[in-house]
Amino acid sequence: NAGVTQTPKFQVLKTGQSMTLQCAQDMNHEYMSWYRQDPGMGLRLIHYSVGAGITDQGEVPNGYNVSRSTTEDFPLRLLSAAPSQTSVYFCASNQMGGSPLHFGNGTRLTVT
Amino acid sequence: EDQVTQSPEALRLQEGESSSLNCSYTVSGLRGLFWYRQDPGKGPEFLFTLYSAGEEKEKERLKATLTKKESFLHITAPKPEDSATYLCAVLSNTGFQKLVFGTGTRLLVSP
Numbered sequence: 730n731a732g733v734t735q736t737p738k739f740q741v742l743k744t745g746q747s748m749t750l751q752c753a754q755d756m757n758h759e760y761m762s763w764y765r766q767d768p769g770m771g772l773r774l775i776h777y778s779v780g781a782g783i784t785d786q787g788e789v790p791n792g793y794n795v796s797r798s799t800t801e802d803f804p805l806r807l808l809s810a811a812p813s814q815t816s817v818y819f820c821a822s823n824q825m826g827g828s829p830l831h832f833g834n835g836t837r838l839t840v841t
Numbered sequence: 842e843d844q845v846t847q848s849p850e851a852l853r854l855q856e857g858e859s860s861s862l863n864c865s866y867t868v869s870g871l872r873g874l875f876w877y878r879q880d881p882g883k884g885p886e887f888l889f890t891l892y893s894a895g896e897e898k899e900k901e902r903l904k905a906t907l908t909k910k911e912s913f914l915h916i917t918a919p920k921p922e923d924s925a926t927y928l929c930a931v932l933s934n935t936g937f938q939k940l941v942f943g944t945g946t947r948l949l950v951s952p
Contacts, residue, residue, distance in 0.1 A: 771941070787939060826938050835884055
């Protein structure tokens with residue numbers, strides 16, 4: 730089992746560019762989430778999904794879009810990148826609400 | 842608003858020197874408190890979940906405890922491989938999937 734796989738590992742964007750961060754899990758978990766991690770701040774929830782076709786906003790959703798067409802995949806879209814979106818992004822999955830999260834190894838994004 | 846404060850921010854120990862990390866929390870009804878370990882360049886790795894005051898869990902050299910206001914992660918006779926950042930997170934009864942994380946304690950264990 731690969732667990733949670735995130736691609737790419739590193740990405741540099743110019744302000745205004747768009748991109749999609751990919752996340753896939755092979756544990757058949759219903760719940761998936763996206764977090765960002767910034768120095769001096771705890772992990773913050775961006776968006777989450779409780780199953781295919783169902784998504785909801787977390788603490789810091791502005792500037793990000795998500796969709797969930799399959800159980801396995803949960804991509805995060807940046808429509809128009811801003812320097813404030815420079816961060817490390819983690820995707821996580823869990824079996825049900827309140828159960829432990831399984832994290833991927835992150836995507837380090839720099840927006841110049 | 843749910844809040845988590847971890848202390849100290851950083852801790853240096855000699856191999857074998859036991860210590861404790863603190864996680865203070867404010868939450869509107871605790872559903873669960875989670876401890877994770879994070880190595881540089883990696884995602885957090887789950888360690889423990891605690892659900893109610895008085896609960897304790899152990900794994901190798903680590904022991905997590907919980908009161909109504911805080912949790913401790915006790916590290917007994919640490920080894921260099923225990924060096925990592927330890928993250929604490931809480932989930933409230935009304936938070937559903939919304940974990941609130943602390944900023945972590947960076948632990949360095951020297952041989």
